[in-house]
Amino acid sequence: MRVAIAGAGAVGRSVALELIDNGHQVLLIDKSPASIRSEAVPEAQWLLADACELSSLEEAQLETCDVVIAATGDDKANLVISLLAKTEFSVPRTVGRVNHPSNEWLFSESWGVDVSVSTPRLMSALVEEAVTVGDLVRLFTFRQSNTNLVELTMPDHSPFVGQRVRDVPWPQDVVLVAILRDNAIQTPDQDRSLEAGDELLFVSPEDAEDDLGQLLSPKD
Numbered sequence: 001m002r003v004a005i006a007g008a009g010a011v012g013r014s015v016a017l018e019l020i021d022n023g024h025q026v027l028l029i030d031k032s033p034a035s036i037r038s039e040a041v042p043e044a045q046w047l048l049a050d051a052c053e054l055s056s057l058e059e060a061q062l063e064t065c066d067v068v069i070a071a072t073g074d075d076k077a078n079l080v081i082s083l084l085a086k087t088e089f090s091v092p093r094t095v096g097r098v099n100h101p102s103n104e105w106l107f108s109e110s111w112g113v114d115v116s117v118s119t120p121r122l123m124s125a126l127v128e129e130a131v132t133v134g135d136l137v138r139l140f141t142f143r144q145s146n147t148n149l150v151e152l153t154m155p156d157h158s159p160f161v162g163q164r165v166r167d168v169p170w171p172q173d174v175v176l177v178a179i180l181r182d183n184a185i186q187t188p189d190q191d192r193s194l195e196a197g198d199e200l201l202f203v204s205p206e207d208a209e210d211d212l213g214q215l216l217s218p219k220d
Helices: 010-023 053-059 075-089 101-107 119-131 208-214
Strands: 002-004 026-029 045-048 067-069 093-098 115-118 138-141 148-152 176-180 185-186 198-204
Touching: 002 010, 002 075, 010 026, 067 075, 075 093, 075 101, 075 198, 093 101, 101 115, 148 208, 198 208
Parallel strands: 002 026, 002 067, 026 045, 067 093, 093 115
Antiparallel strands: 138 148, 148 198, 176 185, 176 198
C-alpha cells in the first residue's frame, strides 16, 4: 500500500515509521526545509512541497496512493489537503488530523475526510479510560457508519459479573470486540464469563451507548 503523509513533523514521522514497519510504502511531504529530515525515516520518500498546492500533489503522484494522511499542525491545511486528495486525485481513503477540538465538526465527508483523528479528544479519552470504572468512555468515532469504539470497565456492582457473554441482553447492533483482563486480550467467546475489572471494548451506534452503559453499570 502506498501512503502519502502531508506534514513531516513528529506526528507525521511517527506514523511513517509505523507504516513502514508494517510493510507499506510512505511518502512524506512538507513545505518547511527544516522538516525534511530524511535521516529520521530513511526508508520513506521525501518531497519538499506545499501539499495545499495542486501542482505539488501532482508532483507527488497522489493518484497512485491508496491512503493520504493530512497530519500537519494546521487544521485548515489538513482540510484542503483531504479535499484535494479526494476530489482531484480520487484517493480511496483519507485521514485528517484534528488539532483543535472546536474544528472537529468540519472533518467530514463534505471536506473529503474519511477518518478524522482528534489528538486532544484521543488524549482525553485515554485519561478517562485509565481512571474511570463503570462509565462508558468513547475512544474513537467511525464517521462513515455513525458508530464509536467505546470502553467500559466492569464495576463490582454490575449485575452481569460472573455471567457468560451469551447471557447478556446486549443492545441492538452493539458488538463486543475484546475483553482486556490481567494485561492480556481475551476473545469475547459466547461462553466466556465476565469479571469485575474487565475492560470491555465495543463497537456501538451512538444512540445505543446510554443503554449499554445502563445495562452493565446501572446508576439507579
